[in-house]
């Protein structure tokens with residue numbers, strides 16, 4: 127009888143250990159799945175961003191912005207170099223409607239930020255042109271340089287490099303020349 131009771135206790139203890147192990151394994155597996163899904167989402171969002179690492183979104187780089195988007199900490203209209211196409215792509219990945227401000231679809235007219243070189247202080251040292259990742263700066267050595275706003279992504283690298291401090295980041299006013307005509311759809315809000 128004593129042997130039977132101790133056997134029963136052993137079986138119960140063994141079952142309890144198995145149960146605890148099962149709960150721990152299930153928790154770890156759920157956690158791993160969640161991490162994978164989150165990593166995939168961050169990777170997709172990051173791939174949809176322009177990769178300029180310019181921090182104009184308020185985050186230190188594209189991946190940091192992608193992580194904040196995946197955690198729902200920020201809206202998807204903060205990447206200035208990306209413009210409307212990137213907003214649409216991010217919204218599609220997140221499965222949400224692109225954000226609208228109080229005035230409706232104003233983000234479609236979001237001005238791009240580009241570098242501008244003030245001519246008179248420029249010595250033509252060409253340091254800015256050497257760091258520009260997209261070859262947007264033109265000019266011969268010892269002659270004033272200029273930025274091609276069509277190519278400039280607004281990364282700001284040239285501003286940090288100029289010894290004369292003659293490069294300024296400016297917002298382009300939306301005009302027919304720089305307006306993004308490649309609009310996929312126009313939403314009509316209000317009315318019936």
Ligand code: SF4
Pocket residue numbers: 175176177178179180181182183184185186187188189191204205206207208
């Ligand atoms: S503004 Fe856009 S390109 Fe610049 S770091 Fe942020 S996400 Fe990247």
Ligand code: SF4
Pocket residue numbers: 240241257258259260261262263273277278279280281282283284285
């Ligand atoms: S011109 Fe300056 S801000 Fe524009 S892409 Fe080149 S380095 Fe970046």
Ligand code: SF4
Pocket residue numbers: 243247248249250251252253254255270271287288289290291292293
């Ligand atoms: S780094 Fe400054 S001074 Fe040198 S070429 Fe560029 S704008 Fe001119």
